[in-house]
Amino acid sequence: MLRLPTLCYPLLFILFGGFSLNQLLAPGWVRAGGDHLTPAQIAQRQADFVATPLLPGENNYREGVLNTLVLMKFAASRLSSKERRALIEASWHHQFLATAGLKIWDDSSADGDVVRISSMGFHVNVLLSSTPQDVFLPVTPGVPITITALSDGAGGGITAAVVGIHFPADDDAYRDRYLRRDMRNALGKPLVLPLLRPGENVSILLKY
Known part of the structure; x- marks a missing residue:
C-alpha cells in the first residue's frame, strides 16, 4: 500500500478543497483573473448606459487652425511622428468644427484592459488604469x-467609465488643466x- 508523507495530506486538502469551493461559487461570477462582475452587475451597467443618451461635455468652437494646434499639442506626447502627420492632414481635410475631451478609467479592476477612442477619423488607444486619463478628440455636433x-x-x-471635462479657454489653461489624472476638471x-469584449464598441453622444 502506497503511503504518502504526512505533510502531503494538508496540501491535498487545500488543493481539492479550494477547487471545490471555486466550482461552488463560480456560477454567479464572470470567471476572470481581473474583472469580477456578477450577471446582475453586468445587466445594471447595460441598463445605466442605455438610460443615459447624452454625456455632458464642452468643446471649443474655434477656427480649424487652432483646433489643429490643440490636437498637435496633445498628440506630441501620445503619438508617433507618422501618426502626428496623419492627424494634421486629417484636421485640414475634415475641417473639424471643434475639439472636445473625455476622461476615462477602469472602474472595476485595473487589469490591463485597452480601448480605442475614435472620432472624425482620429483615434487614440488607451491602456486603462484606476487613475482617470484625459483624451481629446476632434468632434462635430451630432x-x-x-x-x-x-x-x-x-x-x-473590459470595464470602463467616462465623464466629460471642462475645456480650457486659452493656452495657459491648456498647460494647467490638460492631461489631468484626477477628477478636478x-x-x-x-x-x-x-x-465589453474585444471587438465590441459603444457610441457616446456628447451634449454641449
Whole structure:
C-alpha cells in the first residue's frame, strides 16, 4: 500500500478543497483573473448606459487652425511622428468644427484592459488604469464618439467609465488643466460603460 508523507495530506486538502469551493461559487461570477462582475452587475451597467443618451461635455468652437494646434499639442506626447502627420492632414481635410475631451478609467479592476477612442477619423488607444486619463478628440455636433474594446487584460471583459471635462479657454489653461489624472476638471456625473469584449464598441453622444 502506497503511503504518502504526512505533510502531503494538508496540501491535498487545500488543493481539492479550494477547487471545490471555486466550482461552488463560480456560477454567479464572470470567471476572470481581473474583472469580477456578477450577471446582475453586468445587466445594471447595460441598463445605466442605455438610460443615459447624452454625456455632458464642452468643446471649443474655434477656427480649424487652432483646433489643429490643440490636437498637435496633445498628440506630441501620445503619438508617433507618422501618426502626428496623419492627424494634421486629417484636421485640414475634415475641417473639424471643434475639439472636445473625455476622461476615462477602469472602474472595476485595473487589469490591463485597452480601448480605442475614435472620432472624425482620429483615434487614440488607451491602456486603462484606476487613475482617470484625459483624451481629446476632434468632434462635430451630432456625431458620436466611439469606444472600441481592443484587449481584455486579465479576463472578465473590459470595464470602463467616462465623464466629460471642462475645456480650457486659452493656452495657459491648456498647460494647467490638460492631461489631468484626477477628477478636478470633470463635468457632470461619470457614465459607466457596458461590459465589453474585444471587438465590441459603444457610441457616446456628447451634449454641449
